[in-house]
Amino acid sequence: MIEYYKTGADGKTALVEAPEPGCWINVVDPTAEERALLENELGVLPEFLRSALDEEETSRIDYDDDVNQIFVIVDYPTAKFTPGTRDTLPLQYDTMPLSMVFMPDKNQFVTVSLHENLVTEDMAKGRIRGVDTRYRTRFLLQLLLRISQLYLIYLRRIDRLSSNTEARLHASVRNEELIQMLNLEKSLVYFSTSLKADEVTLNKIMHGRLIPLYEEDQDLLEDVLVEIHQAIEMCNIYSNTLSGTMDAFASVISNNLNIVMKVLSVITIVMAIPNIIFGFYGMNVALPFEGVPFVGTWVFPVLVTAVCCIVAAYIFKRLGMWH
Template sequence: MIECYKTATAGSIERIEAPESGCWVNAIAPTPEERAWLEEELGVLPEFVRSALDDEETSRIDYDEDVNQTFVIVDYPVAPGEEGAPDARQYDTMPLSMVFIPEKSLFVTLGLYDNPITRDMAAGRVRGVDTRFRTRFLLQILLRISQLYLVYLRRIDRLSSATEEKLHASVRNEELIQMLDLEKSLVYFSTSLKSDEVTLNKIMHGRIIPLYEDDQDLLEDVLVEIHQAIEMCNIYSNTLSGTMDAFASIISNNLNIVMKVLSVITIVMAIPNIVFGFYGMNVGLPFEGVPLLDNWAFPTLLAAVACLIAAWIFKRKGMWH
């Protein structure tokens, strides 16, 4: 799908039928025919198109002197259930690419899936957007991505706290698996955020993309948001990792307690079996032949065993000193 947008005189974003100078071309999961149109009609370099549609491509910035095109690729966060999310339980990141074509005054975005960043831009939910100012438009996209990271990180923190509360009540596999998924999500976020930070630092130098004074201020805002997201990601990751280790220790301790109780029950149940097993042997029994106790041998032995077991239990409970 390829759509073209341009900022109208009133400042709103309007969709146009064909690309023209100062417009924004948004390509989402382009077909082979659409890829050929991007390369032949707009002049986007084929290697830029291939890199943009590679889901394993890392964040970077590239410049081709021969055609005077700048290529920027960054990772944006994806929530479970959104288009492009590989797992229904985990947060992940996907690449979003942008190409500067100064010859035709065009700004092109390419992505594998529909995403909330370009949707918000096209719907006019971001203020101050002007497709004619390509550098500022790029920075506004980056700011939107960094803000989306912060939103999802806070959501992960709330999910982690809710899951931890459930674990306090009952340690089940479902909650532990959810905690593990959140921990993996934070690893994905941390890796992508650090790559995006490197790309932003390269943009900040101004050697590849020229920056004006307003652009410099906006870029600093983006960097602040990215640094905040990285710091939050590290804090949540450390907290979640510590929580997982704590619950692993609790589970191990609970298992030890259960095994201890089962061992005690086994030993206690074995004592009567040993004593009463003598009655199946051709051996003399305690109190046998004693006139007063001959008929009371079995109850006496039973009472003696019960007293021994009770004394042992009382001693284990600390009731006797």
């Protein structure tokens, strides 16, 4: 999909039918024909386009002086839902690359992404104030600011989801909650890696060597860096907390298993005692109180059983399993 947006004299950004000077070209999961259009007609470098469509590409900034194009790629957060359950809680959070190409000669700005995302959607639908496609640097910084804000929003959701899952784990340790906690821990790892890479790219932009920055742009870039630093700190805190929680529950599960094994071991040992004693009754040997009819038939077996119960109770108390 390729869409063209341009901000008019009235300050409103709207769709246009063809690329114009000062427009924003939004590209989402382009087909082979659309890729050819980007390369041949719009003049986007093929290597920039290949990097933009690589899901594993890391955040960076590049410049080609032959065609005077600047390439910026950053990671934005996204939520993975179960198919057909968009309105329910996400299974896991991840990051995806969003690429931006400056084309000063044509006075155009291109964004390329593999999937539809909230960042470009908010810009296209006018949810971000002060968007003007004619000012490419400011447009880039507004995109970066929206990405950093999304990180903060998703991190707060991860924290709430982690707290809810932990509360359910206190009531009952089940595989579903443990898997959810593991997915959240993986999400924080993805966020931390992407945020650090984005921070490096922002620092390069801040130097102003490749992208010229005006005074207002400097203020906006500082706001973006503040949001990114806050997201990195939150990510580290939540990751350490979640990791400690997972370790604690792993210890609880191991401790519960040890208790169960202790109980089973004690029961096995205690039940073995009467089996050994009563097993003698099937042998041709003389037994205690064998000549006394009532005592040999009832009193001795009951006495052995009572002794086993007393021994079991003593062992349970010594092991701290019975208070």
